[in-house]
Amino acid sequence: MSLFTGAAVLEEKFGSAYFRFNDDTYSDLQPSLRPAEEAKGFAATWNSVAHNLAEWDALRLFMTFSQYLPITPGDKTETQPPGHPADRFLHARLQGMSQGAFDVYYDSTATEQIAVAQQKAVEGINYYNVWTSFPTRSRLESTASSEEYTDDLAIRSYRIQAEVKPPTTMQTHAELQVDVIRGGSRSVLFELSRFLKVDEVKMDGRSLGLIQNQALEGTQLARRGNDILTVVFPQPLRAGQKFELSFSYSGDVLSEAGGGLLYVGARGTWYPNRGLAAASFDMQFRYPAG
Structure with a gap:
């Protein structure tokens, strides 16, 4: 973390945020949301940004919603719905006041569920710098207590x-x-x-x-x-x-x-x-x- 941000702990104020998720996160956020004063202007300003960022998560979300693909035409699969605790995903793109735009991820299906990273160009070459990446405490405890094969x-x-x-x-x-x-x-x-x-x-x-x-x-x-x-x-x-x-x-x-x-x-x-x-x-x- 300190290699990229100059500090061992990330403490950053942000002015705008983009969220993409596959569960009921919207219900948690809704009480704190307020309508935009100029809804059409807000949508026009951020529509292209949201469209471009959506491509980053498209494949990961497909992995979730492919559970709904029909087995045969007209049939519905009886599988876990989006939002099931076994499959939770959140991507937050934050516009930091001092660090610029960076990404925060939580992906329950990843080996390391939590990650913070930033895309940066150096001499015309794009790099995706991973500031930090680590598993949750619950995953560490479950892994330590079992010899379960980690891949599906x-x-x-x-x-x-x-x-x-x-x-x-x-x-x-x-x-x-x-x-x-x-x-x-x-x-x-x-x-x-x-x-x-x-x-x-x-x-x-x-x-x-x-x-x-x-x-x-x-x-x-x-x-x-x-x-x-x-x-x-x-x-x-x-x-x-x-x-x-x-x-x-x-x-x-x-x-x-x-x-x-x-x-x-x-x-x-x-x-x-x-x-x-x-x-x-x-x-x-x-x-x-x-």
């Missing part, structure tokens, strides 16, 4: 078939054997290099919906060269369920080191990934003769 999914094995097409292209088919640890999700996130385009995702041979979303500029994810891939399932996943996910994708991720030697760039994950976890790999590479 466990990827047990990868079978990857990659075809190298010099000078820069790689076409890949990856099969993942997946165990569901915690059920209820309709959508799941993966990281994948931004230079790779996913053509299709299948679950046990059945095509799934997918969203390939660009990472927020300046974040650690973007600086790793990755974007977010969201896989949407036809119905909520069940704890104990096992299935195969297959990804077909291609793109320009190869670089030439000289002398005919090709390598995958250091920035970007070239297979669908959910973070550090043990798994077995069976990889096959095909390349032109000579």
Whole structure:
């Protein structure tokens, strides 16, 4: 914190604030709200700002509201509604009097639920500086008292078939054997290099919906060269369920080191990934003769 703000504790007055949430926070705020004196002028002033900031949270909110996607046309899912204690999200963009605009997050699904960060440009390059990030006390206590697997999914094995097409292209088919640890999700996130385009995702041979979303500029994810891939399932996943996910994708991720030697760039994950976890790999590479 002190590296960016000059103080170990954040104590900042702010003149304006933007809030985005997926629960009943509005009910808590409503008693303290008052109507704008010039409602139309207020909306005109802040409409474009709200529209731009909404893109930051769109994918996270989709993860919540995907619970309402129909299982079949005309049906409604019987899953937890938005506002359920297991899924709570709040993003506050505050215009500080001395620190400028910065973001405060609470995300119950994140490894570290509380975060404060600020986007800043240095010599024309955008950075997203994380001032502080930490788990809640209740999460720390629950983690310390159990050996529970922290992810909703466990990827047990990868079978990857990659075809190298010099000078820069790689076409890949990856099969993942997946165990569901915690059920209820309709959508799941993966990281994948931004230079790779996913053509299709299948679950046990059945095509799934997918969203390939660009990472927020300046974040650690973007600086790793990755974007977010969201896989949407036809119905909520069940704890104990096992299935195969297959990804077909291609793109320009190869670089030439000289002398005919090709390598995958250091920035970007070239297979669908959910973070550090043990798994077995069976990889096959095909390349032109000579």
